[in-house]
Amino acid sequence: MNERYEPLSIEPRWQKRWEEAGTFRAGRRPTAEKRYVLEMFPYPSGAMHMGHARVYTIGDALARFLWARGYDVLHPIGYDALGLPAENAAIKDGRHPAERTRENIVSFRADMKRLGYSFDWEREIATCEPEYYRWNQWFFVKMLEQGIVYRRQGKANWCTGCATVIANEQVMADNTCERCSSPVVEKVIPEWTFRITAFAQDLLDGLDGLTEWPERITTMQRNWIGRSEGAEVDFAVEGSTERIKVFTTRVDTIFGCTYVVLAPEHPLVAKLSTADRRADVQAFVQRMAKTDAIERTGEGAPKEGVFTGAHAVNPFTGARVPVWIANFVLAEYGTGAVMSVPAHDQRDFEFARKYGLPIEVVIQPAAGERLGPGASLEKASTEDGVTDRSGPFSGLASAEARRRMSAFAKEQGFGDATVRWHLRDWGFSRQRYWGTPIPIIYCEDHGAVPVPEQDLPVVLPPQAIITGTGEPPLAKVPEFVATTCPRCGKPARRETETMDTFVDSSWYYARYLSPKDDGQPFDAALAKRWLPVDVYVGGPEHAVMHLLYFRFWHRVMHQLGLVQEKEPCKRLVTQGIVNGPDGRKMSKRWGNVVSPGGMVEKFGADTVRLFMLFAAPPEKDIDWSDEQVDGLFRFLSRVWRIFVARQPCFAAPDAALPQAAGDALELRRRTHRTIKKVSEALGEGGDLKFNTGIAALMELVNALYAFEPKSEPDRAAVRESLVAVAALLSPFAPHAAEELWHEVLGAPARDRLLADEPWPPFDPALVAADVVTIAIQVNGKLRGDVQAPVGAGEAEVRALAEAEERVKAHLAGKTIRKVVFVPKRLMNFVVG
């Protein structure tokens, strides 16, 4: 065999053989149990970067392991190919997004192939192809029929940078765009909307079953869905028939309500303001309208408001309370009106202090000192407690008070218990070009008519003029716009908006099941076998966007009878970022970008893969490190050299193994323990910890260097170990593994592939130690250790321990008060 490890000369060869043999075709083992391993598909903007190399390497190591474990594995890949970056680039240089995207796909595909990923390439999809997006349109029409899609009139989030409407999930906390960080403003524009809120409770409940998702992701979804239980209560307005409906989660505090506050945009503001206050109110409302949302509601924004002159009546107490408007009350949350209880709400407290409104304590802490009058408080007391000065509801625990008071309000007809959600419906119209055309035709007589199924797809016209000015580009393509009404045949116009590209990624995992199917989005029978996805690998940044949308979409598909289960994916693995060598995010700006392609050319795919897996567990961020990469190349070279050095062992017969004894037996033990450790590191019965699995392999290789075979049984033990090293290496560094495996096995393996071989089993008898090292402590401090047979009892170990010189010295002249014995581990003498 070649004396030196030369990855570039061996890697393409194995890639070709896997490809030709169809080694990774899903469905090859129809009678075997299935596993669906999926990584989030890439958005092909420019070339592949290190982040991609990391996700796909993680998924690939797992997929290869599962193949070896005997499963029928589905491990597909495709391209999330529609979207703004390609369109924005087109505005700059005039190249058509389709042309650019297809070129990028070619580059991505080449890079991924060079990394040796075990994708089933026959299932490759690209969402920009009409064969794919026609099914987005098909789903749209179905969902319209089901009432899940509707046309909404109202305020939408308009991204000033992307020049389009975006979804709530795409608006960041500081009112900037998730994609481009430009300010997001409100714009009154009709939008096509998914009624995701109809699934809010179900999406929330489903989270409890996602026990194999990272808790932080399910928590984020839970918070985003934001179920909030409370009550609505109507306050009558004095001298008017109008009622102010407030939403509160703390109806138990209502006897302490000393004023009511409306959002400046609340429809009643104009009606209720008294003549003497009108000028002030109008000025305030106008000022708020001009102030942008960040400034108005951002952290640290001072609370401001004005009195409207009107009064409302607390239906529980009959008390007359002033009605104010204030900046911190948001029209879009709850009812846009709040009852203020300054004693028990911090915002209300600050506002009351500022404007001299009364503060009345109506909740006493369940334990501890009673609260004095409101005026003496330093801050609001917001904990649940016991109701006080609350009329017939006094003396109740907060939770009980809420139940009774809500029931009372309902009985009296001025309120009820209610649930509010943070989740909003998903507006998915985009005033952009590079997306799925929304299959709607506007007819003068029939309104918005869905394109009939047999007329799909509505193909995106290639001749668009893309300007990014906010006008839908499709509106400027007359031959696209002009059509006829499917109902009456009269001239009509097409919808010119396109779909949010999150639609594409909401169901792509199902398209992989039958990617070329032209009669349906996917084959339901195949879905029954392959879904749900068993392991999904991707970045945590998608927690409340993609990962919420695809859970929603799966429920829709469930409702349409296309899939059996409600959740799309059993286990989610979120991987960390690959930063530059300087610890900063890789970026042209810092000049710290390292490309996977370049690294593969320099070190080979196996070294790059090993780096991705060895640097840290999948979920942690890592820094690219040239030194660590050198180290991993060195490791593979070291593996290679030990095979070269131990070539004389290649022919040793297995028959010699049972006689192995002494050091050879020790080597065999190490071999089998390593098999067990690597299997566990690959997720067998726990988390993925590729780093410790590779570390275990390194230890075994170190042991092989230390062992000089002298006899036939020795050589057999070495051979067994070498075969195991090759097999265990195969999920991580598959090319080197194939090469080495074939070298050891020689002619008998010529027509076989390691990638096709079963995972090596370990012998439990060899994994179990027969002699163990037991740590000996005196008063909890380590004073030595003894070797004892694995079954040694306390008396036996104690005798050994007391014979140890260091232990003896520490026990000398002391009284042993107690001896703690942990079998196989430790003995502790407690002395005085």
Place this chain on the structure above:
RNA sequence: GGGCGGGUGGCGGAACUGGCAGACGCGCCGGACUUAGGAUCCGGUGCCGAAAGGCAUGAGGGUUCGAGCCCCUCCCCGCCCACCA
């Protein structure tokens, strides 16, 4: 303000269910082989100390024979959400 993660050598990271802290790798130091070595192989490497020994997992307390791990108080870092009524 709320939620979720974290804090371990010079660095990345190990440590099963409370049982020898620092596996493995990087870096560094030394040795061998060499005309040479930024190759390779071997050895060493938490800190203090000549040693015995002592001290060490963000800080301080507690529980325990024994704590990186459990409990309490606090500090710091990251991510997500946020005047959400």
